Amino acid sequence: MAPAPPKEPGAPKRTRNSARTKAAILASGREEFAARGFEGARVDAIADRAGANKRLLYHYFGNKEELYRAVLLDAYQEIRRGERALSLDQYDPAQAMDRLVRFTFRHFLANPWFPRLLGTENIENARFLKTMPDIKALHSPLVGQIAAIIERGNSAGIFRRDVDPVQLYISIAALGFFYVSNTATLSVIFERDLTSMAMVQEREAHAVQMVLDYLKTREG
Incomplete structure (x- = not known):
């Protein structure tokens, strides 16, 4: 052969x-x-x-619709992976909340496409998100994790008990989302460069302080 x-x-x-x-x-x-x-x-x-x-x-x-759904799912999976990597249960309640607020703010800041993508889906009235069964499962652990931090903080005598974890997360996200998605217009209106490192750091610290002050126990 x-x-x-x-x-x-x-x-x-x-x-x-x-x-x-x-x-x-x-x-x-x-x-x-x-x-x-x-x-x-x-x-x-x-x-x-x-x-x-x-x-x-x-x-x-x-097709285009399925690709768009895949992009949406991938975007949510990315931020959830980042949140899980924080290992918040290893920190005391105040530190855990500090880390979550800072991570959320920095995620929007580092990924300006994310607020724009969410804006697109809101213009679509979430019609694609409504057809994605994986989304609810992605968010449930986060809500449970925030609830656990609140409970630990309340047991330690530093956090209020009457806090809805969903409402709290919406507020945390809003503190970063609005800043990033409106930087250009707000910089013009207030005559400040909100993209400067000093302003970004000031905003991040402000967001953390607002959340921690809200969670503090009420006296009297």
């Missing part, structure tokens, strides 16, 4: 890294949807930015 012919040099077999391609499409999708909204986003632009052809995009995600 004749030996097989040698392989031609310089022609390595190409392999497709599906995980890397999907991640690139997701990252590209979050940029496009955050910048142009759902209606204005173009699949061609997403594929081009990701360095993938449109056929691969449809292969992995099905």
